[in-house]
Amino acid sequence: MDLLSALRAHRLVAIVRGDDPDAALRTVLTLAEEGVALIEVSLSGRNALDVIARARTALGPEAPLGAGTVLGPGDARAAHAAGADFIVTPAVGDGITVAKELGMPVLAGVMTPTEILSALRLGAGALKIFPAGQTGGPAYLRALRGPFPELPFVPVGGVDATAAREYLELGAVAVGVGSPLIGDAADGGDLGGLRARAREFLTVVGEHGHEREHEREHGHEREHEHERAEERR
Numbered sequence: 001m002d003l004l005s006a007l008r009a010h011r012l013v014a015i016v017r018g019d020d021p022d023a024a025l026r027t028v029l030t031l032a033e034e035g036v037a038l039i040e041v042s043l044s045g046r047n048a049l050d051v052i053a054r055a056r057t058a059l060g061p062e063a064p065l066g067a068g069t070v071l072g073p074g075d076a077r078a079a080h081a082a083g084a085d086f087i088v089t090p091a092v093g094d095g096i097t098v099a100k101e102l103g104m105p106v107l108a109g110v111m112t113p114t115e116i117l118s119a120l121r122l123g124a125g126a127l128k129i130f131p132a133g134q135t136g137g138p139a140y141l142r143a144l145r146g147p148f149p150e151l152p153f154v155p156v157g158g159v160d161a162t163a164a165r166e167y168l169e170l171g172a173v174a175v176g177v178g179s180p181l182i183g184d185a186a187d188g189g190d191l192g193g194l195r196a197r198a199r200e201f202l203t204v205v206g207e208h209g210h211e212r213e214h215e216r217e218h219g220h221e222r223e224h225e226h227e228r229a230e231e232r233r
Contacts, residue, residue, distance in 0.1 A: 001085045003105035003125040004152055006064055007174040010037045011205035012164075013088070013107070013154065014198075015068055015178035017042035018186025021051050027186045027194060028055045032063065034198040040066035040088050040176070043075055045186065049082040056083030066107070073098040080104060088176070090130055091115075096122040107154060107176075111135060116148060126152040128176060133158020138166040145171055161204050168208035177201060 007013070014036045018024035028039050028051070041052050048067070056065055067079030068088040076098040079087055087099045090109040099106050100123045108124035110116045116127055129141060132155035136143070141155055155167045156176035164175045181201055185194040 001064060001105055003086050003107065004173070006038055007107075007126055007152060007154065009209075011168065011174045011209055012036060012201055013038045013040055013066070013156075013174060013176040014181055015040050015042060015088075015156070015176055016051075016182060016186050017045040017048075017068075017178060018182075018188075019046050020186065020188045021045075021047040023188040024048075024051045024186040025054050025058070026191065027182060028065075029058055030185070030191050030194055031198055032059060034195055035202055036198055038064050038066070038174075040068040041084075042068040042178075043071075043079065044069045049078055052079065052082040052084050070095045070099070076102065076104070086125075088128060090128075092118045092122065096124055109156075113144070113147065116144075116151065120151075126154055126173060129153055129155045129157075131157030132167075133163065137163065138170055141167055141170050141172060161200055164201060164204050165208070168205065175205070 014031050016024055016027050024045055031039055041048050052067055065084055066086040066088055067084035070076050070087040070089045072093055072095045076087055076095040080102045086105045088107045089095055092108060092115050096106045096108055105125040107126045107128050108119040109128045109130040110119050119127060134157055152173040154174045154176050155172055159175050159177045160180040167175050181197050183189055183193055185191055
């Protein structure tokens with residue numbers, strides 16, 4: 001799986017964590033029905049590995065499916081065996097190395113510049129700023145992009161629709177969203193509300209996806225104009 005390309009294409013990672021495994025599975029499938037392509041099932045939820053295995057069966061082999069809250073090598077191996085094809089960590093640790101050995105890309109949790117460099121050395125494919133909302137929010141992303149302007153950051157933690165829009169405007173490659181999107185659905189709550197929130201977030205990230213595509217197109221046009229000008233000289 002090409003995690004970075006998927007993040008750039010879809011701009012949203014839904015984080016499912018619940019105390020009711022059947023409800024968590026229904027949540028995953030409902031999100032997929034609504035068009036949320038990148039879904040992470042947190043291993044801190046009840047019977048999360050079973051939820052991942054059942055979701056993999058229901059979604060088929062091609063759908064991206066992640067395991068979150070991967071704390072170490074054992075979690076990475078169990079997630080792989082259950083059918084996850086990417087992992088998400090809350091911090092920098094040995095689980096990143098093992099996941100890479102198993103062929104799974106990693107969205108690694110970082111907060112400081114030191115952790116960013118450590119995660120990159122271990123082979124992280126993208127960088128999860130966590131907990132983003134509690135440690136500076138969009139202003140912190142702006143500060144990190146000063147020394148690291150090209151790195152693929154994914155803010156997670158307290159990301160509602162308004163914050164998602166701000167992060168994407170500041171250059172985040174995607175956002176990770178838990179309770180502001182999931183609500184109580186993974187604990188047996190309202191799936192209708194989940195569908196409405198999914199559509200809201202997809203609208204937000206869709207707007208910024210179109211903006212990025214527009215920027216790329218204009219960037220290519222400027223490059224071609226520059227090349228033509230050089231040829232005329």
